[in-house]
Amino acid sequence: MNPQAATAVVDPAGSPECNTEPVKVGDRCEQILLEQLRAGYPGAFEQLVEAQAARLINLAYRLVGNRAEAEEIAQEGFLRLHRSLDGFRGDCSLSSYLYRIVSRLAIDHLRREKLRRKLFFFRRHEDDVDPLEVAADPGASPRDELQAKETGRRLLAALDGLSARQRAVFVLRHQEGLPLKEIAAMLNLEEGTVKAHLHRAVRALRAELEDLQEDRS
Amino acid sequence: MKGMTEKHCRKEDLLLYYYGELNGQRYRELTEHLATCAVCNKEWQRLQVTLEQVPRPTIELAPAERRKFAARVAERAQRRNRSKLWLWGGALTATAVLALSLIARPPGIVPGQGNKLVADAAVVQELDLLQNLELLEELDLLQDLEGQG
Numbered sequence: 001m002n003p004q005a006a007t008a009v010v011d012p013a014g015s016p017e018c019n020t021e022p023v024k025v026g027d028r029c030e031q032i033l034l035e036q037l038r039a040g041y042p043g044a045f046e047q048l049v050e051a052q053a054a055r056l057i058n059l060a061y062r063l064v065g066n067r068a069e070a071e072e073i074a075q076e077g078f079l080r081l082h083r084s085l086d087g088f089r090g091d092c093s094l095s096s097y098l099y100r101i102v103s104r105l106a107i108d109h110l111r112r113e114k115l116r117r118k119l120f121f122f123r124r125h126e127d128d129v130d131p132l133e134v135a136a137d138p139g140a141s142p143r144d145e146l147q148a149k150e151t152g153r154r155l156l157a158a159l160d161g162l163s164a165r166q167r168a169v170f171v172l173r174h175q176e177g178l179p180l181k182e183i184a185a186m187l188n189l190e191e192g193t194v195k196a197h198l199h200r201a202v203r204a205l206r207a208e209l210e211d212l213q214e215d216r217s
Numbered sequence: 218m219k220g221m222t223e224k225h226c227r228k229e230d231l232l233l234y235y236y237g238e239l240n241g242q243r244y245r246e247l248t249e250h251l252a253t254c255a256v257c258n259k260e261w262q263r264l265q266v267t268l269e270q271v272p273r274p275t276i277e278l279a280p281a282e283r284r285k286f287a288a289r290v291a292e293r294a295q296r297r298n299r300s301k302l303w304l305w306g307g308a309l310t311a312t313a314v315l316a317l318s319l320i321a322r323p324p325g326i327v328p329g330q331g332n333k334l335v336a337d338a339a340v341v342q343e344l345d346l347l348q349n350l351e352l353l354e355e356l357d358l359l360q361d362l363e364g365q366g
Contacts, residue, residue, distance in 0.1 A: 045290075045291050045294060046287045046288060046290075046291040047287075049286065049287035049290045049291060050283050050284060053283045053286050053287060054276075054278045054283060057276060057278065057286075058275055058276055061274060061275075061276055062273070062274060065274075067276060070276075071286065074286075075286075075289070075290050075293065078290045078294070079290065079293060079294055079297065082294040082297075083297070148270075148272075151270050152270075152271075152272040155270065155271050155272070156272070173236060174236075174268065174271060175271075175273050179238070180236070180238050195229065195233065195238075198232065198236075199228070199229050202232055202264075202267075202268070203228075205267060205268075205271065206263075206264070206267045209267050209270065
């Protein structure tokens, strides 16, 4: 499940920081693509975006819970990579680098959204695609489906209640399957802090679920 | 984690156990403990149930959608590059114009002084006009007096 084989050492100009582990960039195609990008080869950037789009949009979607916003974040991630190509040392894979940028952009976005909602009682649009519809099991009975939807809705509401970092840590660990060490490097946090965030996130989710189970019984 | 058979395990450890984040020794200790402690085992089961229920929403992007997205991003990247070129071009032009105007300025004229002189002349003209008006009023007064006389 771990999408990142390599650890990251990226550009020094305010971009995500380095990891300490040895570099293992095995993807030859990606190296060629990177060289083409640097040489300004026409179509190389578009090719990279096309190859990575689904993964990054999904990551952003899991982090922010809204497709349009997720696409915007993924797009901004690609544009930042494009801008920092000169400073990109290539010590990590492009996909790791993009993963890192998108995670940080999503955290910033979540923080801004939270503040906006606090200030203006802002609600997301009702016509947004329901993430639970997207995650629904097609083989489930209507009753199971309803229960799963209700559970999912409550859990997503609980996720919304988490701080941006707690949510990011939970999504990166639980849904993206990244090791805590890698998450710590990605978000520039101590591993202990990441563990604490994960614990708080799961505690909040469990509290929500236990309430739901009480409601049902 | 010593004395785990007497003490119940911490929720934080169970969570790390779930995600496979405990090192070998601690992992083995916890596994042994869970096999013997009903309370912790129950807690462990509950944790598993909760976490397994968390949905993993996924957007399926069709190849056409991916291509469209990639084209949009590439186009925006190109636009940014172009606007950066314009910005540099504009800055260079402005600098060149400023430099030329400084070079072309005749010596002895301090910038801003000319404007001040023009402003002063306007004030003087207004004062003259006021004085003329006063003279006219006095003339009217004299003519009235003459008429009366």
